[in-house]
Amino acid sequence: xLKVYEFELKxxxxxxxxxxxxxxxxxxxxxxxxxxxxxxxxxxxxxxLVDAAGERLCIRASHGLTEQEMRRGVYRLDEGVxxxxxxxxxxxxxxxxxxxxxxLDRTGSRKFDKEKLSFFGVPIFLSGxxxxxxxxxxxxxxxxxxxxxxxxLSIVAQCIAQVVSLNMQVQEREEGLRRENTSLRARLSDDxxxxxxxxxxxxxxxxxQLVEKVAPxxxxxxxxxxSGAGKTLAARLIxxxxxxxxxxxxxxxxxxxxEEVLEAELFGQAEGPLSGIKGARPGRLEExxxxxxxxxxIGELSPGTQGKLLRFLQEKEFERVxxxxxxxxxxxxxxxxxxxxxxxxxxxxREDLYYRLNVFPxxxxxxxxxxxxxxxxxxxxxxxxxxxxGRRLVLTPAALDALVKYDWPGNVREMxxxxxxxxxxxxxxxxxxxxxPASLFSSPxxxxxxxxxxxxxxxxxxxxxxxxxxRHRWVQSRAARELGLTLRQMGYRVKKxxxxxxxxxRRREYRRAG
Numbered sequence: 001x002l003k004v005y006e007f008e009l010k011x012x013x014x015x016x017x018x019x020x021x022x023x024x025x026x027x028x029x030x031x032x033x034x035x036x037x038x039x040x041x042x043x044x045x046x047x048x049l050v051d052a053a054g055e056r057l058c059i060r061a062s063h064g065l066t067e068q069e070m071r072r073g074v075y076r077l078d079e080g081v082x083x084x085x086x087x088x089x090x091x092x093x094x095x096x097x098x099x100x101x102x103x104l105d106r107t108g109s110r111k112f113d114k115e116k117l118s119f120f121g122v123p124i125f126l127s128g129x130x131x132x133x134x135x136x137x138x139x140x141x142x143x144x145x146x147x148x149x150x151x152x153l154s155i156v157a158q159c160i161a162q163v164v165s166l167n168m169q170v171q172e173r174e175e176g177l178r179r180e181n182t183s184l185r186a187r188l189s190d191d192x193x194x195x196x197x198x199x200x201x202x203x204x205x206x207x208x209q210l211v212e213k214v215a216p217x218x219x220x221x222x223x224x225x226x227s228g229a230g231k232t233l234a235a236r237l238i239x240x241x242x243x244x245x246x247x248x249x250x251x252x253x254x255x256x257x258x259e260e261v262l263e264a265e266l267f268g269q270a271e272g273p274l275s276g277i278k279g280a281r282p283g284r285l286e287e288x289x290x291x292x293x294x295x296x297x298i299g300e301l302s303p304g305t306q307g308k309l310l311r312f313l314q315e316k317e318f319e320r321v322x323x324x325x326x327x328x329x330x331x332x333x334x335x336x337x338x339x340x341x342x343x344x345x346x347x348x349x350r351e352d353l354y355y356r357l358n359v360f361p362x363x364x365x366x367x368x369x370x371x372x373x374x375x376x377x378x379x380x381x382x383x384x385x386x387x388x389x390g391r392r393l394v395l396t397p398a399a400l401d402a403l404v405k406y407d408w409p410g411n412v413r414e415m416x417x418x419x420x421x422x423x424x425x426x427x428x429x430x431x432x433x434x435x436x437p438a439s440l441f442s443s444p445x446x447x448x449x450x451x452x453x454x455x456x457x458x459x460x461x462x463x464x465x466x467x468x469x470x471r472h473r474w475v476q477s478r479a480a481r482e483l484g485l486t487l488r489q490m491g492y493r494v495k496k497x498x499x500x501x502x503x504x505x506r507r508r509e510y511r512r513a514g
Contacts, residue, residue, distance in 0.1 A: 005162045007441045008152050011039040015159050028063030032160060037063045040152075042136045043117075046073060047124070047160060048082055049132035057082055057133065082133050085121040088131040091154060091271030093116065093146040094119040126161045134160060201370035207234070210362045215241035220313065222298075222357045223335040225364035228483070231335040232296065234364055239292040244331060247291030247304050250284050255297040256489045263305050263321055270322035285318060285328055292331040294430040298357065299338040299349060310353045332357075337461055367408040367415070374404045377412065381419040389423055406440060409464045410483060417482045437471060462497040466492070469499075474506040 014035045018028070033045040044064035048057040059065070059073030075082045083091050095118055117137055124132040178278040214221055215238045232251065239249045259267055268283030270361045285293060296303075301309065312318040317327045334357045343349035367374060378395060386392040395403070408414055418440075426435050464483065472478035480490035494503055 028163050033063035045136035085133045091122040092149045099270045122157045124157045199374045203365040203370050213444050219335045220359045225365045227337050228411035229364040235294045235333045248288050250288040251294040253296045256302040259302045267318050268320040270320040270324040283425050288330045289328045295334045296336040299336045306334045306350045306353050313356045367411050385423040394430050398433045465493050
């Protein structure tokens with residue numbers, strides 16, 4: 001009997017030593033059962049726990065059972081020896097399983113013809129409630145009483161209860177951290193929510209609902225709207241509120257990168273004679289692995305690049321320039337201020353790619369269609385700028401009325417830039433109508449409707465460019481800064497809208513005027 005106690009002490013020492021060293025429940029239970037197998041000569045052992053619905057007992061971990069045998073180990077709460085132990089919450093020993101009618105051998109693992117086999121089942125208690133059964137068997141041994149085996153297994157069952165309790169505490173803590181992280185992400189996203197926080201109009205509430213609905217999914221999103229309306233901010237918010245938030249958010253402006261460079265920028269380059277470069281270079285898709293890729297101005301993609309993007313959306317793989325297939329996990333968010341449907345009709349944009357991108361379209365409304373948001377947005381920008389510049393400014397009623405009536409062709413971006421300019425230039429504590437540039441109201445390009453008919457998105461974008469150029473005496477670099485564009489992007493728009501001659505003429509007029 002002393003030798004048996006030595007085995008028991010060794011087993012309990014090994015079990016208590018590992019408790020708390022791992023947090024995964026099933027793995028920890030398997031380690032405990034393996035210790036029983038190695039120190040106590042038990043051929044098979046298993047832990048069956050009641051399922052979440054409280055309707056069945058399922059084997060969660062085992063020693064000596066195959067995966068297939070474990071899958072068969074499912075019992076009703078009143079079924080067989082396992083069900084009896086759970087229902088009565090009392091230990092049960094079977095000296096010889098071949099003579100016990102209650103013994104089901106549901107797993108089909110006990111097939112001994114020449115040797116007697118004993119079976120033990122003891123309840124697992126947690127907070128005074130039976131939550132499962134520890135069951136084990138070994139070859140019949142006359143030297144050790146069944147009561148001794150039951151006593152020892154009951155002690156092991158208490159250790160298992162501690163493991164289950166620890167795992168439940170960890171799960172509760174992790175769930176609390178997940179909720180806290182979600183709340184924190186929402187607070188961190190306030191910078192990107194600024195056009196939602198202060199936007200109380202019905203169009204913006206609808207946009208906010210759509211963003212919050214699609215963010216947790218992996219669906220491709222197509223953001224539509226005029227320049228400066230907030231498409232990039234909406235894309236960033238979708239990413240911040242998703243499970244990918246801790247992975248990269250990569251933005252590519254398809255109009256700002258020359259066509260011959262864009263494909264390599266997106267998909268990367270392989271090393272070798274075909275690419276003509278030394279050392280492979282990953283593209284933006286690979287940089288965005290497990291995160292999100294925003295393809296801004298998607299309508300400017302060349303046909304060849306459109307085909308490669310379509311392949312990626314369909315098959316989740318792409319080929320680097322020069323060869324080399326890559327697979328990445330990236331959520332694609334596309335944005336455009338052009339009407340892609342018309343581009344499809346003109347044959348400028350692939351129809352199959354359009355439908356792949358248009359899974360979940362969201363249209364960001366321009367400011368002129370949600371004028372009730374303008375006062376709140378103006379105050380929001382003034383409050384933020386007051387913290388940056390250390391001086392607080394307010395709008396006079398007349399100035400506020402004028403800005404509410406203005407059509408804001410440059411939308412939120414134009415408003416933000418104007419408020420920053422006024423915060424620098426205005427010396428008094430208030431902004432009056434006289435402080436607002438006269439060109440804001442006098443320029444024909446400031447009016448986005450002609451003859452009562454709404455302009456197209458392309459016309460609106462052209463008006464925005466012309467208005468900015470007029471405000472800055474047709475100096476492209478200054479107008480680009482106001483619109484948040486690079487000089488190359490501004491040059492692209494001037495060429496796109498056929499403004500080269502107009503820019504040259506107006507610049508010449510200003511130089512003559514001194």
